[in-house]
Amino acid sequence: MKQFVEKMKGKSAYAYLIPCFLVFAVFLFYPFVKTIYLSLYKTDKLGQAKLFVGLENYTDLLTSESFYNSLFVTLLFVVIVVVGSMLIGLIGAVLCSKAFPGIRVFSTSYALPMAIASSGAAMIFKIILNPTIGILNKLTGLDINWIADPKYALICVAVLTAWLNSGINFLYFSAGLGNIDESIYERASVDGATGIQKFFRLTLPGLSPIMFYTLVVNIIQAFQSFGQIKILTSGGPGESTNVIVYSIYRDAFFNYKFGSAAAQSVVLFLIIMALTLVMFKVEKKGVKY
Amino acid sequence: MSELILKNVCKMYDKKQYAVRDFSLKIEDGEFVIFVGPSGCGKSTTLRMIAGLEEITSGELWIDKQLCNYVEPKDRDLSMVFQNYALYPQMTVYDNMAFALQIRKVPKKEIDKKVQEAASVLGIRHLLKQRPGALSGGQKQRVAIGSAIMREPKAFLMDEPLSNLDAKLRAQMRVELSELHKRLSATMIYVTHDQTEAMTLGTKIVVMKDGFIQQADTPKAVYEHPANLFVAGFIGSPSMNFFEGSIRKTDKGADFVLESGTALEIPEDRAFALLNEYRNKKVILGVRPEHFLSEITAKDPKADYTKRVLNGVITTREMLGAESMFYLEEASAGEFAARLPVETKGRTRDEMTLFVDMDRVHFFDAETEHNIFYRGGQQ
Known part of the structure; x- marks a missing residue:
């Protein structure tokens, strides 16, 4: 008996993990396993697994032109969004790192996108981009049907998403800049460095840890963008903005092909995981703490 | 190398408070100038104005006959060691030292030669691949100095570079800095609040208080002829003892009389001048601890020491090795300190008689x- 109690003492720690584990199990592990399970079946309209088909859903995907289009669109989308949102955030943060009158107004406006719901922003953009009454065409004097033209639709959605994501990046970068010791800039000035040299030699390396973190988060976030695409373009015109997440949604809830949707989810998961692992490998070389 | 001239330089914060006022100083080529004073006296601000990191509110700064008030820091050709060293945390020690040359597009071979040279002088060759985070305070300090001496700037500015080091290391670095100055024969401006550093390093000391220069002179002159009460008390450790009293005429000349009635005879050469202007007026007498003499050493037959005697009760006694510090209590003047030979006898609460030089x-x-x-002194 005594031995048993002794043994349990060390293991009581696991008991504290139970609540958290339960939440994870219900909302993460179960759906995850279920997705993998569904990806091996053909389903009925209610999403119940009916017929075991093995890897057929996957082979179908890999031979489907639409899926490759989705992958390409997603990749392009992610690149534009990540580069765009990080640039906007970084430039905003650097501009706002110096104190000047009215800085609060500027800081707030740079951070504001963080507080805007993606669907709300999409509605506003829909009006801005409207070919007849939209302010963009009015201001530029162009006559482009931004959302309905396959050439521009993806860029429009991506720029909107970049702007939406830039708010949180601005906050991260501002915090990162605040962590850089002011006196190294002073030393650099006395040493004879110009503003540009200071930015590339001091600011960027100083930001590299936070930059890496933001990059990982941004890539994952960009892969998962949905609301703005749904509202602004619904994957169209044609399939020009049909990113994987939207394709999953469409397959599952319009075409009732839950199996195929689940297979796409698994592929998306693999892509994101692989990317994240690669980034952590690169981090060890490139990021200096 | 060069000369610096500051003319009536002022620094004002918030349009009402002066941090530095009417700072005028000529710094010759090769001088080792020390700005010393208590914290908040404006010494760092003055240094930062010379570097260009603070704007000069009024006055003129001339470096090598060029008016530099509005010259960018990067164009002033100075180099500076900061109090917290300001090493670039993301760069290796090597890159830290090479930075100033790299941004000037100096050929790599030349940079390498200079870095290796400076690193061996400072004994940090084995650290070149490390990053600042892995270094100790003393090593960081060497790296900071190493980075500063890579170029041959018009002047080196140092803002309390030794203040973060422990006492032993500080003494060691003080010697090294002094040697460095001799080797480079460069103009150096050094800020410190430590009067020992000021005395040992400088060829000229600028004592500051509340934004004003109190005295600017050689260490010896500042020590032996302090311009005012503040300088007298600030320079020298332990600091000078002050006694309030008045000047009284006697048959022979004049006495300095303490409130308790104790009289000290003033030597003839000074008695006359004091009688003229300060007869029966209040003056403050300043005596350095080492200018008290115990009975053993006071056997100079020429002077009549018996009329230059101060009595006190010993409150504390400290052994310093070759000498002892005695802290005594005098009836009206309060506590004062005397530095006496170690063999001087006397225990706590003993009455003691000291001769004043x-x-x-x-x-x-x-x-x-x-x-x-x-x-006056040389300015």
Whole structure:
């Protein structure tokens, strides 16, 4: 008996993990396993697994032109969004790192996108981009049907998403800049460095840890963008903005092909995981703490 | 190398408070100038104005006959060591030292030669691949100095570079800095609040208080002829003892009389001048601890020491090795310190009689706090 109690003492720690584990199990592990399970079946309209088909859903995907289009669109989308949102955030943060009158107004406006719901922003953009009454065409004097033209639709959605994501990046970068010791800039000035040299030699390396973190988060976030695409373009015109997440949604809830949707989810998961692992490998070389 | 001239330089914060006022100083080529003073006296601000990191509110700064008030820091060709060293945390020690040359597009071979050279002088060759985070305070300090001496700037500015080091390391670095100055024969401006550093390093000391220069002179001159009460008290450790009293005429000349009635005879050469202006007026007598003499050493037959005697009760006694510090309590003047030979006898609460070396004491005007016998100095 005594031995048993002794043994349990060390293991009581696991008991504290139970609540958290339960939440994870219900909302993460179960759906995850279920997705993998569904990806091996053909389903009925209610999403119940009916017929075991093995890897057929996957082979179908890999031979489907639409899926490759989705992958390409997603990749392009992610690149534009990540580069765009990080640039906007970084430039905003650097501009706002110096104190000047009215800085609060500027800081707030740079951070504001963080507080805007993606669907709300999409509605506003829909009006801005409207070919007849939209302010963009009015201001530029162009006559482009931004959302309905396959050439521009993806860029429009991506720029909107970049702007939406830039708010949180601005906050991260501002915090990162605040962590850089002011006196190294002073030393650099006395040493004879110009503003540009200071930015590339001091600011960027100083930001590299936070930059890496933001990059990982941004890539994952960009892969998962949905609301703005749904509202602004619904994957169209044609399939020009049909990113994987939207394709999953469409397959599952319009075409009732839950199996195929689940297979796409698994592929998306693999892509994101692989990317994240690669980034952590690169981090060890490139990021200096 | 070069000369720096500051003319009536002022720094004002928030349009009302002066941090530095009417700072005028000529710094010759190769001088080692020390700005010393208590914290908040404006010494760092002055240094930062020279570097260009603070704007000069009014006055002129001339470096090598060029007016530099509005010249960008990067174009002033100075180099600076900061109090917290300001090493670039993301760069290796090598890159830290090479930075100033790299941004000037100096050929890599030349940079490498200079870095290796400076690193061996400072004994940090084995650290070149490390990053600042892995270094100790002393090593960081060497790296900071190494980075500063890579170029041959017009002047080196140092802002309390030794203040973060422990006592032993500080003493060691002080010697190294002094040697460095001799080797480079460069103009150096050094800020410190430590009067020992000021005395040992400088060829010229600028004592500051509340934004004003109190005195600017060689260490010896500042020590032996302090311009006023503040300088007298600030320079020298332990600091000078001050006694309030008045000047009284006697048959032979004049006495300095403490409130308790104890009289100290003033040597003839000074008695006359003091009688003229300060007869029966309040003056402050300043005596350095080493200018007290115990009975053993006071056997100079020429002077009549018996009339230059101060009595006190010993409150504390400290052994310093070759010498002992005695802290005594005098009836009206309060506590004072005396540095006496170690073999001097005396225990706590003993009464002690000390002779005052009246040829080396200082008299200060009680109102203006100026040294009565100070006749300007070289500025």
